[in-house]
Every structure is written in structure tokens, then in C-alpha cells.
Amino acid sequence: MTTPESFGKVLQLFEFDNKRELEKYCRNLTIDSEDFFFLIVAAQQGLIGYSHRIHHRDIVPKELRLERSSLTPIETDETGKLKGRSLKYFRKVSQIFRDRRYLVGHMFASRINLQWHLFYFDQRDHSVSSNHWEHGPHIHFINWLWPNHSMKSLWTEFISEKPNIRGALHIRYSDSRDVDDEYRARA
Numbered sequence: 769m770t771t772p773e774s775f776g777k778v779l780q781l782f783e784f785d786n787k788r789e790l791e792k793y794c795r796n797l798t799i800d801s802e803d804f805f806f807l808i809v810a811a812q813q814g815l816i817g818y819s820h821r822i823h824h825r826d827i828v829p830k831e832l833r834l835e836r837s838s839l840t841p842i843e844t845d846e847t848g849k850l851k852g853r854s855l856k857y858f859r860k861v862s863q864i865f866r867d868r869r870y871l872v873g874h875m876f877a878s879r880i881n882l883q884w885h886l887f888y889f890d891q892r893d894h895s896v897s898s899n900h901w902e903h904g905p906h907i908h909f910i911n912w913l914w915p916n917h918s919m920k921s922l923w924t925e926f927i928s929e930k931p932n933i934r935g936a937l938h939i940r941y942s943d944s945r946d947v948d949d950e951y952r953a954r955a
Contacts, residue, residue: 798940908936
């Protein structure tokens, strides 16, 4: 649940002017989904001196894209199991869910001092199981303190067909809705 203290910890990310201190701070930080939501709203309402821009898209490998022509009546054998083109189609659909990336980026840019901050993630970054980061669910963070990036070059890379951003920090991420759902399931 969002508190002024927890929201303040997220907002503190925008106050650092030393990359090493920022990295140290992020090691123990967890961003809650509600706090992140309020950060976006605060920027959109002009309450924190930063503008907000979002970009999101579903990236599906070309070889897995479905053609309308491949959708045919469902074929089954005598036991009801899929066969032929139907089996191939449903295997491809299953593979899409494993290989696709739903990529989301949030750019915050200061109107005063030209500082910028980018948070980004895909659906795998929020996964509790089989996460690529040893600490589990997370978001990526990079900002104006990285010397080899400008806001424009980073945003251009992010919205490219195959974005490859190196050097971003991993920050723990907690979705309070998951906790609420788990609590309701136990009740």
C-alpha cells in the first residue's frame, strides 16, 4: 500500500546527481506498483516538475506471426486431439506466448534542468518464477547520469524494432495487487 514514505523513496531516485550513490541506493530499493502509478500521475498532473512519456508494444518474432489464412476449422482425430494444420496453429500460438515480449517504457523528463529518467520492463521482468534476475521481479532504470546516453538516443533505441539497452540498473518491483489477490485467496 502506498504511503508518503514509500512514494518518497521512489521520488528520491530523481534527486541523485552521483551515479555511484544512485546505484547504492537502488540495491535496497523496492518499487511498488502503486507508488509507480502515483509517480506517473504526479508527472502527468505537473506536481513533480517532470513530464511523462510512455511507449509500449508487443514484439512477436517474425517467424511466429500468424496469418489470417492459417486460421481454418479445427481438425481433430477420433479421440478429439488436434491434428494437422490445427495442431500446428495452436503450437505456434503457444510459442508466441513463450517468445513474445510485451515491452513498456516510461520516460520522465525535467522541464527545468534537462534531467531524464527511463524505467522499462517486459512481462518476463515481472515474473516471480523463472526470472532472469536472481532477486526476482524488477524494473530497469537508467538516467541522465549514464555518460554514453542522451535522452534522445536512448528513447530512439528503446522504440527501435529490437531495443538493446545496456547498463541499466535492476530495481526490485512489487505488485501490491498480487499481494492483495494472494490475501483474498487465503481468506
